[in-house]
Amino acid sequence: MFHGFAASSPEADWEAFEFDPGPLGYDEVEVEVEYCGICHSDLSMKKNEWGMTSYPFVGGHEVAGRIVALGEGVEGLEVGQRVGVGWTSASCLHCDQCLSGYQNRCLQAQGTIVGRHGGFADRVRAQAAWTIPIPEGLDSVDCGPLFCGGLTVFDPFVENNILPTARVAVVGIGGLGHMALKFARAWGCEVTALSTSPDKEEEARQMGAHHFLNSRDSEALAAAAGSFDMVLVTVNAPLDWDAYINTLRPGGKLHLVGAAEKITATVFPLILGQRSIGGSPTGGIVRAKEMIDFCARHTIKPLIETFPMSELNAAMEHLEAGKARYRIVLTPG
Ligand SMILES: [Zn+2]
Ligand SMILES: [Zn+2]
Numbered sequence: 001m002f003h004g005f006a007a008s009s010p011e012a013d014w015e016a017f018e019f020d021p022g023p024l025g026y027d028e029v030e031v032e033v034e035y036c037g038i039c040h041s042d043l044s045m046k047k048n049e050w051g052m053t054s055y056p057f058v059g060g061h062e063v064a065g066r067i068v069a070l071g072e073g074v075e076g077l078e079v080g081q082r083v084g085v086g087w088t089s090a091s092c093l094h095c096d097q098c099l100s101g102y103q104n105r106c107l108q109a110q111g112t113i114v115g116r117h118g119g120f121a122d123r124v125r126a127q128a129a130w131t132i133p134i135p136e137g138l139d140s141v142d143c144g145p146l147f148c149g150g151l152t153v154f155d156p157f158v159e160n161n162i163l164p165t166a167r168v169a170v171v172g173i174g175g176l177g178h179m180a181l182k183f184a185r186a187w188g189c190e191v192t193a194l195s196t197s198p199d200k201e202e203e204a205r206q207m208g209a210h211h212f213l214n215s216r217d218s219e220a221l222a223a224a225a226g227s228f229d230m231v232l233v234t235v236n237a238p239l240d241w242d243a244y245i246n247t248l249r250p251g252g253k254l255h256l257v258g259a260a261e262k263i264t265a266t267v268f269p270l271i272l273g274q275r276s277i278g279g280s281p282t283g284g285i286v287r288a289k290e291m292i293d294f295c296a297r298h299t300i301k302p303l304i305e306t307f308p309m310s311e312l313n314a315a316m317e318h319l320e321a322g323k324a325r326y327r328i329v330l331t332p333g
Helices: 040-046 140-159 177-187 198-207 218-223 241-245 268-272 285-298 309-320
Strands: 002-007 014-019 028-038 063-070 082-085 088-090 123-127 167-171 190-195 211-214 228-233 248-256 276-279 304-308 327-331
Touching: 014 309, 028 082, 028 140, 028 309, 040 309, 063 123, 063 140, 082 140, 140 177, 140 228, 140 285, 140 304, 140 327, 167 177, 177 190, 177 198, 177 228, 177 285, 190 198, 198 211, 211 218, 218 241, 241 248, 241 268, 304 309, 309 327
Parallel strands: 088 123, 167 190, 167 228, 190 211, 228 248, 248 276, 304 327
Antiparallel strands: 002 014, 028 063, 028 123, 028 327, 063 082
């Protein structure tokens, strides 16, 4: 039996829950959860905001732990090895998306907490390919958030061919944005943090920002016209989209990883400066390995607060109140 915490409905508290996972499947890996980050998606899923939650719901998709069992057919992984599991737990591995390295875009991909039980438990299972080894030099307690939030903000640098000479702005200094600042700095970019909270300036600079811009200051935003090769939006609130697009250099990209409901933008500046708007969902398997290796090389880790897993309700309230600085990780106990 696996022991975890489940919500029986969108409004319910998290309660102790045990379940029989059945036999370990072909090419599946069983991981002992040592730490599990909490992502805003865990909250959205608990509330069934995306209409794809099944109850009882066991959240948790930022797992760092150790392999305790290997299913038939698993190659290249060992019992006892430190690994992480993020948003995706399995994909078909044979469609065009999977074969071209975009397993995160596989139409058959299975979310770790979508139709299966996630990492708010003592054990979790994933397809071998999606079980990502943790390199030496990183503490497991820091790694969970890298496998979902970290990968989500790392991927746009590769996908948009961001060079070390680029100027990058990160909108929102929260669970995602603070990791994006660290990646951007280690990438070699000139980094600007945009936040509605001027009190975060000091911390944003410690995380790697060369510049800080109060995004409520429309004059400051206007003064940044034509500045950035990529504006990475990590917030899910509606923005003055034209004002942000105006800060892009010609050829620049407004890249969204925060799910604001809708964008309204004036078309002409997009045409004239060949600017573009896009988004991305986490990253593929090799990208996840590159991301975690990059973190080990540059000593990148999220700023975390820890709660014992038994205090999951308090941890979730802390997240929902917007108080997390900047990522919550559940620890054993
Ligand atoms: Zn997530
Ligand atoms: Zn596929």
